[in-house]
Amino acid sequence: MAVNVYINFNGNCREAVEYYSQVFKTEEPQIMTFGEAPKDPNFSLPDEVKDLVMHTRLNIGGSNVMFSDTFPDYPFVVGNNISLAYMSEDEAEIKAAFETLKEGGKVGMDIQETFWSKCYGIVTDKFGIEWQLSLEMNNH
Numbered sequence: 001m002a003v004n005v006y007i008n009f010n011g012n013c014r015e016a017v018e019y020y021s022q023v024f025k026t027e028e029p030q031i032m033t034f035g036e037a038p039k040d041p042n043f044s045l046p047d048e049v050k051d052l053v054m055h056t057r058l059n060i061g062g063s064n065v066m067f068s069d070t071f072p073d074y075p076f077v078v079g080n081n082i083s084l085a086y087m088s089e090d091e092a093e094i095k096a097a098f099e100t101l102k103e104g105g106k107v108g109m110d111i112q113e114t115f116w117s118k119c120y121g122i123v124t125d126k127f128g129i130e131w132q133l134s135l136e137m138n139n140h
Contacts, residue, residue, distance in 0.1 A: 004057075004064045006132055008081040013053035013069040024060045031056040034071070038115045046072070055116075083122075083130035091119050094133045101125045101133075 009016055017029045035050030052069040059065075066085060070076045088094055098111050104126030111121035111133070119135035 002064065002087050002136075004066055004085040004087065006066045006068070006083045006085045008068055008070045008076065008083075009053075010076040010081075011052060011069055013056070013067050017053070017056050017058060017067045020060065020065075021058055024058070026058045026060060029056045029058055029067075034069075048072070083132055085132040085134060087134050087136040089136050091135050094119050094121075094135050097131075098123055098133050101131055 007016075014031060017031070021027070021029055031053055032055045033050060034045060034052050034054045037054055039045075049072060052071075053067065055066065055068050057064050057066040070081070086094075086097060095111060098121050101123045102125075106124045108122035108124060108130065109120070111119055114120045117134045118137070119133075121133050122130065123133070124130045
């Protein structure tokens, strides 16, 4: 179980994560771009998005910090581009937290299966904090 910081960037994520990697002397980041994600037959990925960072992370001082570029249709607001990512190996725990956090809040993405998690959702709680909840598979 862990809560990690997730930082979104407006097209300059690769530059930022490589910079932080040098500053904090971490491992070289493993970067997945939107273009490398599994293709969705119902959605055509615009060319200008393919090289943007979909996900990467660094271990900084013992904490996982995750990074991505925002998708062009998703609003980017400086100062509101940080969310908390709650990860657990207990699916019931993920679903219960999601249900509670959405009370008085706003669902960004309903709990669903994605190619990276069997159970993933995004919700902004009643205090305006965005949470990404994700089932962490114990085989990673």
